[in-house]
Amino acid sequence: MTTLVAVQYRFYAARVVAARRIGASLIRVTLGGPELADFAGGGRDQSVSLFLPHPGQPEPVLPVAEGDDWFGAYRAMDADVRAVMRSYTIREQRPERAEVDIDFVSHGDTGPASRWARHALPGDRVVLLGPAVQDNRSVCFRPPTGTDSVLLVADETALPAAAGILAWLPAGTRVRAWIEVPDAADIQELPSAAQAEVSWIVRGATAPGSSLLADAVRAARLSPGSPYAWVAGESSMVRSVRRHLVAERGLDRRHVTFSGYWRRGVSEEDLRAEAAAAAA
Structure with a gap:
């Protein structure tokens, strides 16, 4: 084929x-x-x-x-x-x-x-x-020229993508990552040549798509500079984190890549139908 x-x-x-x-x-x-x-x-x-x-x-x-x-x-x-x-x-x-x-x-x-x-x-x-x-164009992680650090925010649906990004980043890249998983047994080794600080958030009984990731990013102290942020996972979480980074942290919106991998209560067929209707 x-x-x-x-x-x-x-x-x-x-x-x-x-x-x-x-x-x-x-x-x-x-x-x-x-x-x-x-x-x-x-x-x-x-x-x-x-x-x-x-x-x-x-x-x-x-x-x-x-x-x-x-x-x-x-x-x-x-x-x-x-x-x-x-x-x-x-x-x-x-x-x-x-x-x-x-x-x-x-x-x-x-x-x-x-x-x-x-x-x-x-x-x-x-x-x-x-x-x-x-x-x-199916590769979305594209840090602009002048980026001096990377922020990664992902739930378990975006964990494979975050892992792929960390494996790809060159040595010396400064990275802060927040990854939410349902269970402590889901925590993995994420090999990377980058200088990566990974914070794991175990959701436990909390429903997926909650504010846990957004709250963790809000509470973090970020180094000054020109970071590039990549945020992926449940749609409402992604919107919340992006809004915080742009409106409250002052990141250039062009330096924030965001992707809603899924939405609570909506199937992928529904999401594709919505996208097709919007394109039409």
């Missing part, structure tokens, strides 16, 4: 190589296959669209339309037949083995992606829509 989508992206057929639980709340699925040898990940917070089969299907069902027409053809298909589409960050890429890792937040069988990850077995088929070139 080598269909190109515009210039920057293409479809990659892949199979599950392994799946294992990491911590209390995450499942790491390793995907491999000959086509992934050409996967041109840009590192950092490189995201992809992952297509999963419905229960009982041997592989994800996608339209035969090529190029930019594929999404319209996909949307026109029966929702109970067409592949489940979700957005994920590449946690790690191993080009020499034609493999990538994707971490899934596990919340039982309440969502199709979580359900699929819990039951994933070697050989299970998936499709990725990912980069055909390294410098692609």
